């Protein structure tokens with residue numbers, strides 16, 4: 001399949017790599033030229049790891065890289081028989097709507113338009129877009145090449161044909177498609193985000209340290225990562241946005257993000273991607289070092 005991925009950040013990189021590993025031709029788009037170069041480099045490094053671990057042969061690794069094109073502008077792709085576009089830009093309704101309007105002008109009604117949003121209503125993104133039967137949510141998990149789940153979100157307009165094509169593609173990527181309705185937070189984040197927020201509130205209330213909260217959840221629930229480490233990994237801005245969207249769309253203050261989270265985000269500390277969140281990643285990449293500034297009222 002020829003597939004366009006818009007947004008070459010954390011998720012766009014993982015989605016592009018995964019699609020390319022399974023023989024799809026991927027056109028990776030970002031409005032930040034440097035980000036596209038960084039993304040390509042990160043994908044190359046990740047593919048190298050797959051090759052080193054024996055999960056891809058040398059030639060499969062090379063083919064994966066060859067399957068990814070970062071040079072062609074979006075406007076030139078309209079004649080490239082693109083069957084699917086997956087949008088993975090910032091978690092912001094207006095930004096996503098603008099992109100969907102542009103996509104509907106560039107591509108004909110046969111091209112499926114998917115969004116990787118974690119929480120924004122797919123129906124709102126699809127509002128006023130012609131042929132809404134080809135619009136669907138395709139919520140990959142981070143890190144995409146490793147995580148088996150794809151939450152697939154249908155609106156009341158999504159056609160059975162669109163759904164079946166996306167389910168089939170997900171299975172071809174060796175992932176498990178789970179189909180859900182268009183509701184705030186869908187299922188994954190509706191359950192995950194309140195749990196993360198309780199961890200933020202527990203830390204804010206001084207009940208336990210960063211490491212203790214994470215250790216309790218790891219050992220107590222058998223989770224591979226504690227909630228504070230996981231939030232750093234997802235991106236604190238993303239967590240904050242999702243909680244705000246759930247608070248607003250459910251009209252429920254219980255989803256409001258904890259102050260400790262909003263303060264970190266306001267200070268530009270977004271977790272692993274900025275090297276500082278609940279942990280400090282600039283000191284060591286092997287050992288988890290808590291961000292001590294949090295205890296001094298950051």
Ligand SMILES: NC(=O)c1ccc[n+]([C@@H]2O[C@H](COP(=O)([O-])OP(=O)(O)OC[C@H]3O[C@@H](n4cnc5c(N)ncnc54)[C@H](O)[C@@H]3O)[C@@H](O)[C@H]2O)c1
Pocket residue numbers: 006007008009010011012029030031032035088089090091092095099116117118119139140141142233234235238
């Ligand atoms: N981070 C996660 O764990 C995670 C998991 C599942 C889903 N998501 C969702 O995936 C989406 C992307 O998240 P992310 O973590 O990759 O974000 P990110 O900030 O790492 O990347 C977003 C990218 O989009 C680009 N971009 C912004 N506006 C653009 C535009 N108009 N045209 C082209 N490119 C543009 C930015 O330059 C950036 O490279 C969000 O909707 C998020 O909610 C994130």
